[in-house]
Amino acid sequence: MSSTNIPYNNDFVFEEFNFRNEDWSYYIKRFMIAREIHSIDGVDQATLLKTRNFLLKYIGAKHFTMIIDHSQNDDFKNVTYDMINKLIEGRYVKCTNFAYQRFLFHKDFQDKDEDISQFLGRLRDMSKRCYFIGTLYERLRDQFIIGINNPEIQKELICRFKFSTSEINGVIEFANTLADAETNVENIQQCQTTTVDKFVQHITRQKKYPEQRTESNFRTDNTRSDRVTIINPDITCTRCGNVRHHTQSSCAAQKSTCIMWQTMGHYAKVCLKSGRLKITEVRNSVNIITDDSYSPLYPFVFSIKTDIKVYKLLYELVINVENHDVEMIVGTGASVSCIDRTLWRR
Secondary structure, three states: OOHHHOOOOOOOOOOOOOOOOOOHHHHHHHHHHHHHHOOOOOOOHHHHHHHHHHHHHHOOHHHHHHHHHOOHHHOHHHOOHHHHHHHHHHHHOOOOOHHHHHHHHHOOOOOOOOOHHHHHHHHHHHHOOOOOHHHHHHHHHHHHHHHOOOHHHHHHHHHHOOOOOOOHHHHHHHHHHHHHHHHHHHHHHHHHHHHHHHHHHHHHOOOOOOOOOOOOOEEEEOOOOOOEEEEOOOOEOOOOOOEOOOOHHHOHHHHOEOOOOOOEOOOHHHOHHHOOEEEOOOOOOOOOOOOOOOEOOEOOOEEEOOOOEEEOOEEEEEEEEOOEEEEEEEOOOOOOOOOOHHHHOO
């Protein structure tokens, strides 16, 4: 039967054979699948002739030339489908030594830039030339565990799958779970690090010493050419500028150094020497000691000299006031301790 009498399917299109990217066995299998999709199936003479013509048309110019050169009288009509198959196999299908291929298989390890799926796919490709037959899945499982390049995942796989009856599908599924978990942890840690970096960057952008405070215990006197902050010592600590403490020892500024004058015992924002701070006069009945000076020998107005003594249910201690030792009763409930006229005149 001549080819001119055979109806053709104009929708049938197939790419040429590239021996560098694909084995002939896979190419011919894909070709036969495409043939069945286009309803070109059967073993009769007409179907085989149509199959041969399509294969010659799409196999490629180089391969077509080789096939025609090996035919009788250089006539493609003398070429059969089986002849094409044998010619291509003889030209491009190399005879492999299964022992050597097995040697290469057991030397194969996961590459640095290769994920688990790619490594497993490469092992499967290599195993086809090894002819493992009945032991294929065991060989794949063992080489997959041995060849994986992540020590943590490999350790988990060795601990979990220590028997020869372990299924390869279970090994692959567990390895993918571990790899996904490792990626998730890295992403979480990266997000946490980024958040901390942004927070620190935000803090460092703020002004170190604001020019104006807005607390209710501060007010501004605009009568002077330079702005002056007025504080009330009854409600504001004159050392740190915050709300007055129950005890002076609880003030954090006692051990701090003023950055303006390098003096100890107060913050720069309440430094009297700066000229930008003024203390209001309070309680006219009580003499208020205001001292602008500072001495490293006596950084505080007074200091405790001795341990507390109990005397008739009252606490008595010796303090130093302006270089004078004075006995003082504490715990009376008074908010202000007063001195008599004699001591004041010293």
